[in-house]
Structures are given as C-alpha cells and as structure tokens.
Amino acid sequence: MTDTSTSAAHATTAALAVNTPRRFYRGGERILAFRGLDVPADFDGYRPEDWVGSTARLFAEGGGGVTTLEDGTELPEALAADAEGWFGEAHVARFGGDPNLLTKLLDSGERLPVHSHPSREFATAHLDCDHGKTEAWIVLVAEPGATVWVGFRDALSDDDLAGLVDAQDERLLAALNPIEVSAGDAVLVPAGQPHAIGEGVLILELQEPTDFSVMLEHERFGLELDHAFLGLDRPLALRSVDHGPVDQERLASLRRRWSDVEGSGPALPDEASPYFCAEVVRPVSGDVTVDAAYAATVVVSGAGTLTTRQGTREVAAGDVLLVPHSAGDVTVSGGVTLIRCMPPRVDG
Numbered sequence: 001m002t003d004t005s006t007s008a009a010h011a012t013t014a015a016l017a018v019n020t021p022r023r024f025y026r027g028g029e030r031i032l033a034f035r036g037l038d039v040p041a042d043f044d045g046y047r048p049e050d051w052v053g054s055t056a057r058l059f060a061e062g063g064g065g066v067t068t069l070e071d072g073t074e075l076p077e078a079l080a081a082d083a084e085g086w087f088g089e090a091h092v093a094r095f096g097g098d099p100n101l102l103t104k105l106l107d108s109g110e111r112l113p114v115h116s117h118p119s120r121e122f123a124t125a126h127l128d129c130d131h132g133k134t135e136a137w138i139v140l141v142a143e144p145g146a147t148v149w150v151g152f153r154d155a156l157s158d159d160d161l162a163g164l165v166d167a168q169d170e171r172l173l174a175a176l177n178p179i180e181v182s183a184g185d186a187v188l189v190p191a192g193q194p195h196a197i198g199e200g201v202l203i204l205e206l207q208e209p210t211d212f213s214v215m216l217e218h219e220r221f222g223l224e225l226d227h228a229f230l231g232l233d234r235p236l237a238l239r240s241v242d243h244g245p246v247d248q249e250r251l252a253s254l255r256r257r258w259s260d261v262e263g264s265g266p267a268l269p270d271e272a273s274p275y276f277c278a279e280v281v282r283p284v285s286g287d288v289t290v291d292a293a294y295a296a297t298v299v300v301s302g303a304g305t306l307t308t309r310q311g312t313r314e315v316a317a318g319d320v321l322l323v324p325h326s327a328g329d330v331t332v333s334g335g336v337t338l339i340r341c342m343p344p345r346v347d348g
C-alpha cells in the first residue's frame, strides 16, 4: 500500500472493517468467510448484515449501524469535514454531504420475513423523511436452489392483503413470485414491492439510506407491532405496499446477470439509476479505468491492484474500500472483479 494520507480532514481512500450490528434474524458466517475472517468464539449467530460506508442507523434493535473509520471517526463526521472531496461538487450541490446510499453485505442464515419498504413519496408524506427504500440485490454466493421472492403474483384488494397479514402463515410467502438465484444474478426491488430473501445467499445490497420496513410477516420473528408497521396505523402502513400483480415480463425487467460484464458496466437495470448505481469492474483484456466517484468498493473475487491519484493498493476478494471522488479516476489491474456501489449519478 502506497497511499499518501494527508490529513484526517481530507477525503482519503479507507479500508473498512466489518460493521455487523445485531439483528433479529440469523446469519453472518458467510460474511466472515467472504471477508477472510475466522468465526469468533463468542459469535452469537445474529450478525447477518455488514453495513458498508453507512451513515444510517437501525430503526429499532439498538440503533447501531453507523460506520466508524480506522482512526475512530464516525463516518458522518468524516464526510462533513470534506464533503466536496468525498462526493465531488455536483453531488454536494444536489444532495449536500449525504451519500444518499446504504450498502450492505447480507448473509441469510434463515429465510427473512416477507416485508416491503415505503416509497419516497410515502416517506415524505408520513415518515418525515425524503428517502424511501428502493433496494437491489447483487448475488455473490448462493447455495443450490436458493430462492428470493419479489412482488405479488396476483392483484390483491386491501381486504385480501389485510387478511394475509392477519393470518401470519405461509400464504403470504406463497402469494409472491419465487426467483431461484445463483451467484452472478442481480435483482432490483422497487420501493413498495413485497419481498423476501431465502436461506443461503450472500448478497451485496444497495439501498436508499433508511431502515423503514413494513414487516408483513412479523409474528414468527417476534417483532413488535410498532416496529412492524413503522409506528403507523396498520391500514396506513399497508397503503405503502404494492398490491400487485407483478408478472413475468416485469420480473424479467428487474433482473440482470452482473457476472456477464467484461471491462466495466452496470450491475443493475437502468431503472435503479435515480436511486443508486452499481458498476462492475473486471479487467479481462488489459487495465480498466473508470471515472472518479464516491464509491463503496467491494472486491468480489480474485486479486489485483487499484490505482488512483492517492496511490496504488493491492486488493483481494473480501476487501471493502471507501473511495472518495477526490481520488480521481480509478484504474483496476489484474485478475480481480470489484463492484463499485455509488450514489445516483448527478450530471454536471
């Protein structure tokens, strides 16, 4: 590593340690394996999410989640100290010093509950927040037959949906479209679409930076109703849920094979771009140079080098770096694949 770190007040490429707040569902061993770490003796089995470059906090469950840099600075403080350095002028003009993005590694040690996230419009009207939560899943590891679920297959009335939520049984999951996934898949989940992640996948997840979830399935996970419905009346919370249908054509439009990218290219459908960008960088025939950007950069396989104005560093699978805009263009060399998770692009 030859990075020349100037001052803590200046945006500098930072390697990120694991940041795994305790959650209500099991998982986390695939994250440790991916990051090249041993499972600690006191591992509690409830660390299924590694929050990467996070300025967001959990809605409940202790309110953790914010990233702390190696020198002990909390990320929001570091970003505020040099917003233009981290994000570039155009982003700051549009969004201020907010990355407008939450990135996670997620390892499902069990199937997650069926849930959905409100849209920006709903969050603005009812949750006093101008972010909703569109999210996307980039599948890094999947056990054979691993499945995710997105959108109701058939149109439901308000009463149909309320009935399914009342019943708290398997019918809720059965009403969704199942999608069998393998490593190399990507799925965009628009705000409002009910979804679930099955057991046995490690995904790189991009989201709008909130933790608003409507937990349609909550009883078997022991979630409080106030937590399940965001503190709103249930009928209002259920208005944020897309009642369907999501047909096969629509599902296909939400999917991509990120592993097909050679050189560099998007991991997600264009529809994701108002919310976030994920760019695959994979030098297949020679070095690849991509534009300057604030990017939570996850090395997904292999080993190589990453060169910016701030120096050259060796990188290998499982490394996670926060690269600032001020590092300039990024050149990637070697037998390595990385994914840059970035805020929505701002022109100019």
Ligand SMILES: [Zn+2]
Binding pocket: 115, 116, 117, 135, 195
């Ligand atoms: Zn979700």
